[in-house]
Amino acid sequence: MLRSVLLYLSEQKRLQDFVLGWGFARRRSRRFVAGETLDEAIGVVRDLNVRGMDVTLDHLGESVESEDQADKATDDYIKILERLAEETGVKATISIKPTQIGLAIDRDLCLKNMRRLAESAHERGNFVRMDMEASCYVDTTLSVFYELFDEFKNIGAVIQSYLKRSEEDTRELARRGAPVRLCKGAYKEPPALAFQKKKEINDSYVRLLEILMDSEAPAGIATHDDLMIEAGKRLMREHPERNAPVEFQMLYGVRRDMHAKLVEEGYGMRIYVPYGNEWYPYFMRRMAERPANLLFVLRAMGGK
Ligand SMILES: Cc1cc2nc3c(=O)[nH]c(=O)nc-3n(C[C@H](O)[C@H](O)[C@H](O)COP(=O)(O)OP(=O)(O)OC[C@H]3O[C@@H](n4cnc5c(N)ncnc54)[C@H](O)[C@@H]3O)c2cc1C
Incomplete structure (x- = not known):
C-alpha cells in the first residue's frame, strides 16, 4: 500500500517542483x-x-517531451563520456533511460540518440547500458537495443524479473551474448503482466539468472537481496567454465556494508551512481522499495 502511494507520488510533477526547491529534502537525497x-x-x-x-x-532525468530535450539529454551524456575519457584515475560507464533520449516521443528518435551514444562510447572504449523502464516501453527498448547490438557490442540491456515475459526476453538476449543487467523491477505493474508476490519475483530472478549463467552473456546481478546474492554466488561456483564476466551491481547508498564485503570476497562489484538536479522520482522510487528509508527521513525532519 505505502509502496503504491510512494510510486504514485514519484510521478507527481507539482510535488516534484516543490520538493526540489526544499533544502532539507535535497540534503536527505x-x-x-x-x-x-x-x-x-x-x-x-x-x-x-x-x-x-x-x-x-x-x-538523472525522466521522460522528455520534445525532440530538442531528447537531443540535449544525449549531448549531456556525450559530455560525460568526454569528461570520463579526460580524467585520470576515474573509471565509469554510463546508464541511460530510453525515455530520456526520446523513446516516449518516437522510437526512431531514441534509436538515433542511442546510436550517437554507442558511437561516442565506442570511440572512447566505454559502455552504455539502456535502463529498463515501465512495461509499456519494453518492446521498443529491446527493439532499439537489438538493432544497435548488431553494430555495437559496447551496449547492454536490462531485464526485470517481475515481468512474466522476461524469460523469453532473457533467452533471446543470452542467445545473442548480449550484456544483461538482471534486476527485480522498480515500477508499478498490473498482475496480468507482472508477478506481485515477493516469492514469485525471487523465483523468477533465480530462473533468469540460471539462463544467463548457462550462456556466455556478460551478467550483472543487480540486487541488494541476500537470497539473490547467495544464488549468484552459487551459480558462479557451479559455472567455473564460464568465460563471460559476472558482477554484482548495487545502488549508491543502499547496503554499503555489502558493497565492501563483496569486494573483499573477490567479486566484481559495480555501483550505480545517480546524480543531477532531477533526483525527485529516483529518490521516491528508493523510498518505495524500503519504507524504513522514509521513516529515516521523517525522523530527521522531526529532529531538525
Ligand atoms: C544496479 C541496479 C540497477 C537497476 N536498474 C533498474 C532498471 O533499469 N529498471 C528497473 O525497473 N529497476 C532497476 N533497479 C531497481 C530494482 O529493480 C529494484 O527495484 C531494487 O533493486 C530493489 O530490489 P532488490 O533486488 O534490492 O530486492 P528487494 O527485495 O527490494 O530488497 C532486498 C533487501 O535489500 C535492501 N534494500 C532494497 N532496496 C533498498 C533501498 N532502497 N534502501 C535500503 N535498502 C534496500 C533491504 O534490506 C531489502 O530487504 C536497479 C537496481 C540496481 C541495484
Missing part, C-alpha cells in the same frame, strides 16, 4: 544521489574506484 553536478559525481566515482568498485553513472 544525498544518501542515494551523488550530487547535482558532474564534478560532485566524479569525486564519488574516484572514491569508489579507489575502494575497488566499478561505477555506472546515471545523469
